[in-house]
Amino acid sequence: MSLIVQKFGGTSVADVEKIRAAARKAIRAQRQGNRVVMVVSAMGKNTDRLLELAAEVGPNPPAREMDMLLSTGEQVSVALVAMAIHELGSEAVSLTGGQIGMQTDSSFSKARIRSINTERINRLLDDGKIVVAAGFQGIDNDLNITTLGRGGSDTTAVALAAVLKADSCEIYTDVDGVYTTDPRLLPEARRVDVISYDEMLELASLGASVMHNRSIEFAKKFGVPIHVRSSFSDTEGTMIVTEQESSSAPVSGAAMTPDEARVTVLGVPDVPGKSLQIFSAIAEKKIAVDMVVQNVGDGGKADVSFTVQRKELATTLATLAPVVDAIGAEALTHDDQVSKVSVVGANMVQQAAVASRMFRALAQADVNIHMITTSEIKISALVPRDQAIDALRAVHTAFSLHEKPSDAKSWSEIKADRAAGVEVETLVSRLRDDALEALTLTGISVVEDQARVTLFGVPDRPGIAADMFEKIGAAGISVDMIVQGYNGEEGSTSVSFTVDEDALEPSLKVAKQIAAAHAMRGVQGGGNIAKVTVSGIGLRSHTHVATLLFETLAADEINVQMIGTSELQVTAVIDSEAAVRAKIGLERVFAESLAK
Numbered sequence: 001m002s003l004i005v006q007k008f009g010g011t012s013v014a015d016v017e018k019i020r021a022a023a024r025k026a027i028r029a030q031r032q033g034n035r036v037v038m039v040v041s042a043m044g045k046n047t048d049r050l051l052e053l054a055a056e057v058g059p060n061p062p063a064r065e066m067d068m069l070l071s072t073g074e075q076v077s078v079a080l081v082a083m084a085i086h087e088l089g090s091e092a093v094s095l096t097g098g099q100i101g102m103q104t105d106s107s108f109s110k111a112r113i114r115s116i117n118t119e120r121i122n123r124l125l126d127d128g129k130i131v132v133a134a135g136f137q138g139i140d141n142d143l144n145i146t147t148l149g150r151g152g153s154d155t156t157a158v159a160l161a162a163v164l165k166a167d168s169c170e171i172y173t174d175v176d177g178v179y180t181t182d183p184r185l186l187p188e189a190r191r192v193d194v195i196s197y198d199e200m201l202e203l204a205s206l207g208a209s210v211m212h213n214r215s216i217e218f219a220k221k222f223g224v225p226i227h228v229r230s231s232f233s234d235t236e237g238t239m240i241v242t243e244q245e246s247s248s249a250p251v252s253g254a255a256m257t258p259d260e261a262r263v264t265v266l267g268v269p270d271v272p273g274k275s276l277q278i279f280s281a282i283a284e285k286k287i288a289v290d291m292v293v294q295n296v297g298d299g300g301k302a303d304v305s306f307t308v309q310r311k312e313l314a315t316t317l318a319t320l321a322p323v324v325d326a327i328g329a330e331a332l333t334h335d336d337q338v339s340k341v342s343v344v345g346a347n348m349v350q351q352a353a354v355a356s357r358m359f360r361a362l363a364q365a366d367v368n369i370h371m372i373t374t375s376e377i378k379i380s381a382l383v384p385r386d387q388a389i390d391a392l393r394a395v396h397t398a399f400s401l402h403e404k405p406s407d408a409k410s411w412s413e414i415k416a417d418r419a420a421g422v423e424v425e426t427l428v429s430r431l432r433d434d435a436l437e438a439l440t441l442t443g444i445s446v447v448e449d450q451a452r453v454t455l456f457g458v459p460d461r462p463g464i465a466a467d468m469f470e471k472i473g474a475a476g477i478s479v480d481m482i483v484q485g486y487n488g489e490e491g492s493t494s495v496s497f498t499v500d501e502d503a504l505e506p507s508l509k510v511a512k513q514i515a516a517a518h519a520m521r522g523v524q525g526g527g528n529i530a531k532v533t534v535s536g537i538g539l540r541s542h543t544h545v546a547t548l549l550f551e552t553l554a555a556d557e558i559n560v561q562m563i564g565t566s567e568l569q570v571t572a573v574i575d576s577e578a579a580v581r582a583k584i585g586l587e588r589v590f591a592e593s594l595a596k
């Protein structure tokens with residue numbers, strides 16, 4: 001008999017009528033012959049209301065009491081849902097997090113799941129009951145109530161689906177699926193039928209708030225297919241699955257995060273450990289750093305730029321002021337009028353022209369790019385905030401995201417492939433089941449024989465990046481990482497990219513032509529560099545990975561030339577001679593987390 005987990009978010013149980021509708025969906029699934037587990041969030045905005053109530057009592061509520069309070073929201077809704085099911089003539093039992101044996105660590109308000117005891121749930125399902133489990137909550141070793149963080153019911157649902165080996169996990173919500181971009185920003189956004197975990201992880205971290213990020217990490221680890229769909233209709237929504245190649249389109253989605261700020265530390269001495277001091281000072285303040293670009297200047301000094309959320313700018317600047325002096329850097333600058341536009345696509349790994357297509361679209365919209373970072377499945381550009389929507393639209397159009405790719409596969413076609421023996425990779429067999437949400441690394445790799453090319457004095461105006469990468473593409477050179485930073489020079493910037501060492505000579509040749517055409521200051525390039533990459537699941541929600549990587553390299557006196565981060569990987573470009581040392585050091589530091 002198949003087992004379905006159905007999760008209903010706050011808006012899907014906001015009032016009694018909606019609670020009845022949710023109950024009916026579960027009953028229908030049961031009558032169709034499924035075992036049904038529901039996971040339910042607090043009604044409507046109840047969690048917010050509880051937070052306000054706590055704030056009225058005092059400004060510093062103890063974290064433990066906060067979780068005690070917030071968990072009551074879900075307790076109300078599971079009881080009401082179970083009652084509604086009874087009223088409609090079926091049998092249901094509501095259970096709290098503790099009662100389903102949802103064991104977590106003790107980090108109140110952001111607890112991570114350690115294990116789930118499925119015994120009781122299975123017994124109730126055997127008895128023909130619908131199990132209605134409270135989302136978002138668990139208990140620690142001491143039986144304290146914990147919560148998983150805002151939006152955590154998704155994670156409860158996917159975790160239950162994983163440990164119960166459910167056939168599907170349906171997420172009922174107030175939108176009918178995942179869109180190519182936020183439809184509130186661009187009405188032409190299109191609902192996608194199928195998207196991969198990796199793409200969804202990137203989009204979620206870019207603010208596509210459809211699902212809790214940690215729930216997708218969970219789904220990926222255990223290979224749980226997720227169906228995001230509307231609770232107000234029966235139309236099919238979006239399937240989030242392992243398969244990366246559900247179409248050949250290079251880009252599956254675009255996103256814009258409006259409220260970013262750029263911070264640059266100018267003239268950082270280019271020796272090991274200096275940028276680490278910058279980032280560890282910020283990490284201590286629990287500020288998330290996003291696009292990171294380190295540009296080696298021509299004078300042996302580096303300019304380190306990164307973005308933070310605009311609301312964190314003041315704290316970031318205050319934190320860095322003393323660090324700038326301590327490390328002997330020259331100055332600290334910032335820009336708080338910037339937004340980030342990104343494209344995400346699992347297929348872009350194989351397609352060289354994605355970056356230049358994006359840059360051309362921005363150029364045609366007359367948008368100047370302030371910074372660029374790339375990862376294996378994402379390209380981000382920092383743009384002026386007053387042009388952010390235009391920039392998003394230009395990119396969405398350039399990749400024809402409003403149109404369904406002609407070779408897009410549906411979920412039923414993918415299921416047919418699977419039935420025909422197409423392997424689906426999961427990590428489940430390799431995981432410790434007493435630490436379900438622990439950081440899981442899939443590998444530490446070194447790619448040698450890389451080269452870097454840097455163009456200095458690149459005019460900071462629309463169209464330059466597009467021209468550069470079109471010319472490089474036209475020369476048949478395939479570029480890997482691209483970064484454009486900020487160097488404090490009025491009207492100019494520098495751009496670096498990496499290529500295979502074989503392509504260094506032709507790349508330098510094209511770069512020199514480009515430099516001449518746009519009156520740039522110069523070109524520098526060199527081989528003998530390597531990329532070290534730590535890959536895994538949840539590299540952002542486990543924020544210490546990047547810090548540990550840089551600490552390990554700094555401790556070994558290894559200088560980092562370029563940095564790339566994403567949900568899936570953290571990459572550092574270093575000297576070839578240090579590659580082996582770096583790998584050994586990292587394998588030692590991350591031994592615990594490496595999936596075997």
Ligand code: ASP
Pocket residue numbers: 009010041042047048073135136149150151152153154
């Ligand atoms: N009720 C919790 C919240 O509002 C958990 C959830 O809805 O997923 O964040």
Ligand code: MG
Pocket residue numbers: 009010041151153
């Ligand atoms: Mg919610």
